[in-house]
Amino acid sequence: MRTTTPLRRALITVTATAAVVLTATGSAVAVPVSGTATAPHATDLSLSPLHSVVELAAERLATADLVAAAKWGTDSPIDDPAREQQVLDNVAAQAEQLGADPDEMRAVFRDQIEANKIVQRGLFRRWTDHPGEAPTTKPDLNVVRQRINQVTSALVEAVADTSADRGAFTCRPELALAGLQVHHENHLDALHTRALVRALASVCR
Numbered sequence: 001m002r003t004t005t006p007l008r009r010a011l012i013t014v015t016a017t018a019a020v021v022l023t024a025t026g027s028a029v030a031v032p033v034s035g036t037a038t039a040p041h042a043t044d045l046s047l048s049p050l051h052s053v054v055e056l057a058a059e060r061l062a063t064a065d066l067v068a069a070a071k072w073g074t075d076s077p078i079d080d081p082a083r084e085q086q087v088l089d090n091v092a093a094q095a096e097q098l099g100a101d102p103d104e105m106r107a108v109f110r111d112q113i114e115a116n117k118i119v120q121r122g123l124f125r126r127w128t129d130h131p132g133e134a135p136t137t138k139p140d141l142n143v144v145r146q147r148i149n150q151v152t153s154a155l156v157e158a159v160a161d162t163s164a165d166r167g168a169f170t171c172r173p174e175l176a177l178a179g180l181q182v183h184h185e186n187h188l189d190a191l192h193t194r195a196l197v198r199a200l201a202s203v204c205r
Contacts, residue, residue, distance in 0.1 A: 047178070050171070055185075061192060072123075087109060087152065166203055179200065
């Protein structure tokens with residue numbers, strides 16, 4: 001387990017109540033993000049050990065916009081049980097190869113899938129209410145999924161590599177710190193912030 005400096009402990013205390021809060025039961029709560037624009041950039045302070053996990057979760061979540069655009073106006077449903085099962089089976093197999101817990105990896109990626117669908121549903125509602133904001137071109141869903149697969153593989157490795165941090169008692173405040181850093185770096189809107197919180201629900205053991 002990494003040693004935290006007094007500055008890091010202070011940051012953890014603040015960010016645990018100001019950014020992304022994960023409750024002891026594993027449920028996720030989004031705290032209002034007003035005022036986070038004044039937060040220091042991640043390069044100005046030492047990164048949380050879990051930063052790579054949160055950063056990759058956010059990167060994977062960003063592909064939800066492309067998935068939604070590809071599905072918009074088609075018969076393709078947001079829920080795709082066959083595709084979801086394939087993803088879960090693949091990450092479990094990769095976890096075994098890395099010596100990580102496959103069931104734990106499945107739990108983490110169920111959250112990634114549900115978070116992705118939060119964004120898709122939110123965008124569908126937005127585009128329905130404001131047709132002028134709807135996409136006018138459709139990405140190739142197969143190409144988008146190739147990108148998703150790449151990020152997924154990297155995220156599996158990051159989750160496996162941070163096993164000790166995710167099992168430590170400091171995991172939740174460290175996760176909150178990483179969430180604030182990534183939120184600030186990527187200027188996430190309310191929809192993507194809510195989805196990111198959902199994506200992180202099972203990161204801490």
